[in-house]
Amino acid sequence: MARRSCAIYATGIVSAHLLVVGIVLLVAQVFQTMIHSRLKKEITLTEKSQMFEGWKNPPPPVYMEYYFFNVTNPEVFINGGKAALKQIGPYTYREYRPRENVTFLENGTKLFALNPKTFVFVPEKSAGDPEVDLLRTINIPFVAVTNELNQYPFLVRSLISMIMNSAGIELFMTRTVHEILWGFKDPLLSRIHKMRPEVDDTFGLMWKKNGTHEGEFVFYTGEQNYMDYGKIDTWNGLREMSWWSSNQSNMINGTDGAVFHPLINRNELLYIFAADLCRSIHMGYVQGSTNPPPPPHPGSSHMGYVQGSTNPPPPPPRSIHMGYVQGSTNPPHPPPQVIHMGYVQDVEASRPGGDCLGTGVLKVSVCREGAPIVVSFPHFYQADPKYINGVEGMTPNKEDHETYLDLEPTSGVPIRACKRAQLNVIVKRVKGFPKTKLIQETIFPIMFVNETATIDDDSASQMRTLLLIVTLVSNFPLLIIAMGLLLLLVLVVLFCRNRQRKNEVKRIDFNEAFHSFATTKDDQAYTQVSDKPEEPSEPPRGAPPPPRGAPPPHSGQAPRNGSYIAMSPVEAQKC
């Protein structure tokens, strides 16, 4: 009896300690803090970091799909009608984006890198052969040149107009997809090149973009502050740009979109600097279908993102979607957690003396040598209806034309990214160019891209392992509490049995009492005796044989109570 009570007390004490320690650890978030600070240390751009290789040579395949708008009724447009467009494509290229010339600066707190992109055609993911397929679209050099000439005296314009006529240059051009993308000698530009050699005689939407980088970047490694992981310090030596007119538009904020700092908070805005737009865009996090201001989630403090107020972190990565804030009137985003992407406000205000454009379009002339280029979502998704209706054939829809980004919030690793953008030109009537006399001024879509990257299996399993570790470690206090509760349960069972046993002793017959007495030597091992009468001749297989030294069961014995516990020595179970 004394040993039994002793065991009960010990169990009780250990259980209480485990519970107290577990709860204290849980409340103080010791383990969570520990694993989070570990994460912040590990997720950096230093050579010993596991992230570094993946950053230098990103393993997930990136595919760039080009879709074009083939003009089916050029005469109608020239005579003042609406252009009818037919989408063709995709022409898919695999993108390789290694980081080159990686050099650590300032004691390894920053690093310099170039990020050249190489495009290799993938025929099996394409709708046709870009070298063969013809595309009829607006003559972009023509539009760019006439736009530029608008500021010149009428005489110059007339002269150029005559040159154009003699060279047979029209408002529309028909070229192969490959030429339009990767460059061709343009007759108009060639003539201008002769007069002004600084003007390139070749035109292509991606001319000189194969194998070249978008500028020299200096990134923070995030060693000093995890929030700075992958953040751009300078671009081409600049901390901010100067070509936009508002300070906000000129900011260079955030990462280049390849990495994000770990432990992303739902309430923070994520910034990405898009070198091709010469702008920083930001992403805001929205939960459910509620739009921008997300309701602060209980327990979504900086340290509490993973563990929140509810139990363990979700095993499937939370999906964070990104969409333009601008012009996003009421996009009901079904995916539960949505990030909205916005150009840093005041798009039109930031353009010195520029056209006042409606929502959903961004003029990027400033970084396209003054060409009247406008960026939007494909099919003018979320843009002003006047643009959607300005041409025929636009069918904007969320599924195909939205830009989004799925991040794993604990590690900041992008799971899936889909960047969709459309390139348009502003087509205007220009005095002195009779070819433009009748046209409807509009924003004319040329093409759109769908650039997708999905995490590769290796990185995904690596990330899952990391998440598992984070989950296990941050939930370690729960394990302690569980052990405490288990012991508590054992305690209760022991306690009850102890009491029950005392009662039993009073009413069992002598034989049983003797039997119990004989075996109390070994308190710890016991087997339950079934309430069926035992068959001494043939014990069921697997069932423990009758205890050694115990009197053979006899038929005259009183029927056993189901709750009766017979004690048997351990040795009996070994055979």
Ligand SMILES: *[C@@H]1O[C@H](CO)[C@@H](O)[C@H](O)[C@H]1NC(C)=O
């Ligand atoms: C990058 O490195 C190559 C040689 O590895 C060198 O030729 C080139 O000038 C470097 N580029 C810059 C911008 O430092």
Ligand SMILES: *[C@@H]1O[C@H](CO)[C@@H](O)[C@H](O)[C@H]1NC(C)=O
């Ligand atoms: C680099 O570290 C050394 C020693 O820690 C320090 O003296 C020096 O000022 C640091 N240089 C920079 C650029 O941070």
Ligand SMILES: *[C@@H]1O[C@H](CO)[C@@H](O)[C@H](O)[C@H]1NC(C)=O
């Ligand atoms: C881009 O450059 C790479 C390597 O120089 C080449 O293999 C590829 O075919 C080029 N892509 C295009 C579209 O010209």
Ligand SMILES: *[C@@H]1O[C@H](CO)[C@@H](O)[C@H](O)[C@H]1NC(C)=O
């Ligand atoms: C685009 O339109 C032109 C002119 O009508 C036509 O020759 C060409 O085949 C079309 N391209 C595709 C890919 O359908």
Ligand SMILES: *[C@@H]1O[C@H](CO)[C@@H](O)[C@H](O)[C@H]1NC(C)=O
């Ligand atoms: C932009 O910043 C400069 C200096 O940083 C300041 O002089 C100027 O007033 C700012 N402009 C606006 C519009 O805030």
Ligand SMILES: *[C@@H]1O[C@H](CO)[C@@H](O)[C@H](O)[C@H]1NC(C)=O
């Ligand atoms: C954005 O970058 C500018 C400098 O270009 C900096 O002053 C500003 O604080 C940054 N804003 C955010 C939100 O990081």
Ligand SMILES: *[C@@H]1O[C@H](CO)[C@@H](O)[C@H](O)[C@H]1NC(C)=O
């Ligand atoms: C890219 O977008 C187009 C439509 O915008 C869609 O049909 C296609 O499936 C997308 N491709 C990928 C890889 O998501």
